[in-house]
Amino acid sequence: MARKTKRKKSENMQTTKNFKNIVINNTPLIDVRAEVEFNKGAFLNAVNIPIMDNLERHVIGIEYKQHGNDSAVELGHELVSGQLRETRICKWVDFINNNPTAIIYCFRGGQRSKIAQSWIEKRLGRQIERLEGGYKAFRHYLMENLQPQYAPQHIMILGGYTGTGKTKLLAEFSATVDLEKLANHRGSSFGRHIDPQPSQINFENNLAYAMIQNKYKNYKYMLLEDEGRHIGTNFIPTDLAAHFANGKLIILQEDIETRVNITHSEYVIEAQKEYCDALDPDIGLYEWAKYIMSSIDRLKKRLGGLATQNLINSFNAAFSKQLIFGQTDMHKDWIKMLLIDYYDPMYKYQLKNTSKKIIFMGNTNEVRNFLKGEL
Structure with a gap:
């Protein structure tokens, strides 16, 4: 049976698409994608602290295909709850405490990083930034800069x-x-x-x-x-x-x-x-x-x-x-x-x-x- 409950979306969450500054400043990054995604491609200065492991991601993907987004989100909250959720929040918070300028992202800057961002901010009592467009947008920016017209010319x-x-x-x-x-x-x-x-x-x-x-x-x-x-x-x-x-x-x-x-x-x-x-x-x-x-x-x-x-x-x-x-x-x-x-x-x-x-x-x-x- 599809899960019907909808969760209220967080408002006024900070995002950034200043990719140039991230590169120039070697900004620390938290990648909340599953390990299998991280291993296919990642960024310098990024640490992989997933919101879901590979199996959880796979199960939720099936739920999404069968019953849609709302049901998949609800299942995700059920799977990542209690002590498991607490452990993952603690890992994110520990990294941010050691790297206060850290930015969080998932594949498209969507639900996974938004959820993780809201949990972290509730724990920290302050806002953190999320990468707008996520991995996909940042990767596009980097590949664009490998085009000769954007590369150093001399x-x-x-x-x-x-x-x-x-x-x-x-x-x-x-x-x-x-x-x-x-x-x-x-x-x-x-x-x-x-x-x-x-x-x-x-x-x-x-x-x-x-x-x-x-x-x-x-x-x-x-x-x-x-x-x-x-x-x-x-x-x-x-x-x-x-x-x-x-x-x-x-x-x-x-x-x-x-x-x-x-x-x-x-x-x-x-x-x-x-x-x-x-x-x-x-x-x-x-x-x-x-x-x-x-x-x-x-x-x-x-x-x-x-x-x-x-x-x-x-x-x-x-x-x-x-x-x-x-x-x-x-x-x-x-x-x-x-x-x-x-x-x-x-x-x-x-x-x-x-x-x-x-x-x-x-x-x-x-x-x-x-x-x-x-x-």
Whole structure:
């Protein structure tokens, strides 16, 4: 039987659609959608404290389809009541007490966030803001800002051979949008981190945040690393990638020994630590080795069988020596082979065919000084 009772709607509840300020100020957000919705896509600075869990949402969805909105709302109040309701209110209030400017939202800024807002305000004795239009409206705003006409228009791109230290140099400049950090990937065939990459939706949301913040800080240029459209499993939207390709290109140059040392530090020392910190140290080391081996194997089509086997042999020798003596320097042998035989020819080809205008070439200090002068 359909539930007939109607509940009185709350009046004079505060809402906001000042999405720009939310991004610029990194405003804390409370997402009251179910966990399954949050996992499909969410925003930076958002915490998921659902008003309904996945099962409750599913049951109420069935009620809505069978008996309509009023009946579904009434069922929701019945399911989320008593101690369960009290627990959820306490979680929201605790977060707001620690983050007084927090804003609450659901998918469309509708009933779920309104109900949660009314419960919170009754408990706090003051008003809080609700995101007008909810997740859907804010997501639309962020995607709009990934369109080239709304993106920062003046772009500098730092390129260079693998191992020149582009990412670390760009980190010195606040005007940088770190695409690899946003994608949680080093941007190469060996670039996966042990933690998973964000979903494509979250990557886009986070990229939009970074670009909006860059735009309204009024930097002369937005600085990017020279990436392909794909960064691991994440990808830059087509029109935005084309916009980036119109940027001015700076080439960072370093000798092969410097590049080997930088690559060794990042892909061996830092990567092994990452694996060992996340897993048991012994297991972590072997998982890292398995990943490197699988990455080498994926290059077979481009490198050819003989070169791939030489890389594997060199890696196995280095890893065996590390296990016996605890040293990692022998890894530099296969790294040097990888740079010379795989990455360098690929980048030479890309550089030869680039449409970007090269405005400067130099080593780390020279490029650093050039960027300081330009910014």
